[in-house]
Amino acid sequence: MDRYQVIIIGGGPAGLSCAIWLTKLGASSLLLEASGGLGGLQTRSPYENLWIPGVQGKTGQQVAASIAAHALDVGAELRVGQRVAAVARDGDGFRVATPEAEVHGRFVVIATGSTPRTGGFTSSATVAIGPGEPMEALDVAGRAVAILGGGDNAFDQARFVRDRGGHVTVFSRGVPRAQTLLQALVPDVPVIVGAYEARQSDMTVNGQHFDCFGIQYGFEAVVPAGLDIKRQGGYVEVDRFGETSVADVFACGEVTDFWHPCVTTSAAHGVQVAKQISKRL
Structure with a gap:
């Protein structure tokens, strides 16, 4: 069984930043990513990311590729297509199991991020779950489109659907939570507030x-099985150093309850966790 000082689970901005810093600090680490690519939720975004300082003009997908390239350039060990089945305490560290192999780490970093809530719906040619690529794949021109939800992404996606020629209506169970700026961008889009029944079976x-x-x-947070980690509001609870309720298990980025989730804060959190682990080592 391969042994490392740190096993990082998740290859989004938080996990990649953690891997970059641990590598530069001289720690042996292995990053395991379940999907076939690196970059986390940014890989779903074909839109320009205007919120990250210094990378204007780049789409989310380009940001993801750039962070992944940086990790490879510094020599971080990265494995994609490695879904973690379980994590368990094992002697002086942890045994991390994937369908292909088992590895051992003195420390574990959970950087598994979050995934769009389905609300009981199933992705299809006419139902997109979450923002970005799934919505862009819908054929919306000249068609009636219902956006379910009242947050930032709901209004952002309503704008994109409208601009692509769709006839869009937003349904929000309560007063919309989206930023006033985003709501102001779609003054022509009907917003229905109140309880509603949405049925995928007949698309009503x-x-x-x-x-x-x-x-x-x-x-919602994605957390690997096997560790009884304390959560807050569905997300992993961490202290100011990024350590979870399980000693020597850290978490960073959007899987945690630590900061407002975005690429910049996730990457910074990964750096902080790497620095803290390097002190322990």
Whole structure:
């Protein structure tokens, strides 16, 4: 069984930044990413990311590729397509199991991020779950589209659907939580506030037929099995150093309850965790 000082689970901005810093600090680390690519949720975004200082003009997908390239350039050991099945205490560290192999780490970093909430819906040619690529894949021109949700992504995606020629309506169970700026960008889009019944079986909302649904119910943490880690609001609870309720298990980025989730804060959190682990080593 291969042994490392640190096993990082998750290859988004937080995990990649942690791997970059641990490598530069001289720690032996291995990053395991479940999907076939690196960059986390940014790989889903074909839109320009205007929120990250210094990378204006780059799409989320380009940002993801750039961070991954940086990790490779510094020599970080990265393995994609390695979904972690379980993590368990093992002697002086942890045994991390994937379907292909088992590895051992003195420390574990959970950087598994978050995934769009499905709300009980299933992705299809007419139902997109979450923002970015799933929504862009919908054929919306000239079609009636219901956006379900009242947050930032709901109004952002409503704008993109409208600009692509779709006839969009937003359904929000309560007063929309989206930023006023985002709501102001779609003054011509109907917003229905209150309880509603959306049925994928016949593509109706409160009995009204729609050609497409965009499910924008926010995100939820993805946590590997095997560790009894304390959570807060569905996310992993960490202290100011990024350590979880399980000693020697750290977490960083959008899987945690630590900071407002975005690429910049996730990357910074990964750096802080790497620095803290290097002190322990």
